[in-house]
Amino acid sequence: MQWSDEGLILSVRPHGETAAIVEVLTAKHGRHAGLVYGGRSRRMRPVLQTGNHVDVTWKARLADQLGHIAVELRRGYGAEAMSDAKALAGLSTITTMARLLPERDPAPNLYEITMFVLSFIDDPSVWPALYARWELSLLDELGFGLDLSQCASTGSNDNLIYVSPRSGRAVSASAGEPYRDKLLQLPSFIRDGNAAAGVTAQDLKDAFILAGHFLEARVLTPAGETLPDVRARMIELVTRGSDHLRQ
């Protein structure tokens, strides 16, 4: 068995004294692990940094074996983000959250979105909003996507500003008014799909609360897990130091 693909390094664990078990989010083969011979060598350590974009060749005798991976660097996002606390927190959050995906289950759309978010990781005015949308895509990929197309109560698609925390469906301003304290806010950049323009710090907070609620309720809590600390730290960094965003 052998295949080649591109991917994003999600984790690297030492194996023995010289090898490493590397987990990669690949474009066509999903989240996939493999053993990298010499993965702890001086030559390979810079390549095997979490968040790096790499070319991967996986080989094994049988499909269900761990197999060996040969890795070549495409772009060192890890090294690029190291000097920027926000970018590093964003990169770490993406690689941590992407581990929620099932193993060896291709998610080409999410992979494409992931690489798109990372391509803006050096621009703090853009990537936090893209990341917020990425979390909703992650929910979609996990089978728990939200229905934000029309109001759950009236069926209209006008002035959708809330989301029901139970059903994950959008609610219009008029239908949601009596329950406004119980409903989650739906930021306009999530609703309209425009992540680049006019995103306020409050919009970002609302988006993170929205995605965080459903990730916890539908994915993490049933598995006995919680949202990772690194996500909370990333949110604190991007919403606190949001001079570029309208308050």
Place this chain on the structure above:
Amino acid sequence: MARKIAGPEIERLIQLLGRLPGLGHRSARKAALALVKRRDELLLPLAAALGDAAEKLRECGNCGNIDTLDPCSICRDERRDRSLIVVVEEIGDLWALERAAVINSRYHVLGGHLSPLDGIGPDRLNIPKLIERARDPIVSEVLLALSSTVEGASTAHYLREALSSIEVSVSELAKGVPVGGELDYLDEGTLSAAIKSRRRM
């Protein structure tokens, strides 16, 4: 099935030696044989040294170093620069800096780095004691000598923020071309860091 080559005591010795870094089963057998052959000059002194170390080693309550004294010999050394604290991830890093003898300061061992993957958050690291030490008016600089990895950099950013309310200057190690490094063989990340931190000659 592999045949046993000696009694259970020697087999156990081989098994335990084989768990040490750098030793496989074959090397462990060689080491055990050397110990058995040189009983008086190697085996007994080593056993005594291991017993001593196991009994007396303790973690320094001040910096997290391992020593037989608490505070450790480094913290007690009056000749060291007390205005500088060098923060390292592990004791091995402290030993590496001491071996190089490039800095005459005191240290602070964090006991690891932040790792979302392993669930290691700030509460699992020796950070509160660092903050307490940094508040000492005699301390003017904290040097973050952490790994140049994503986890090391995340830890450094966290510490910089945690120390921001204290009047100390926070510095980090330079990143770039290693001594003996040829540009042709360097990875893009190192080259990029070297270019970013270029300096006028």
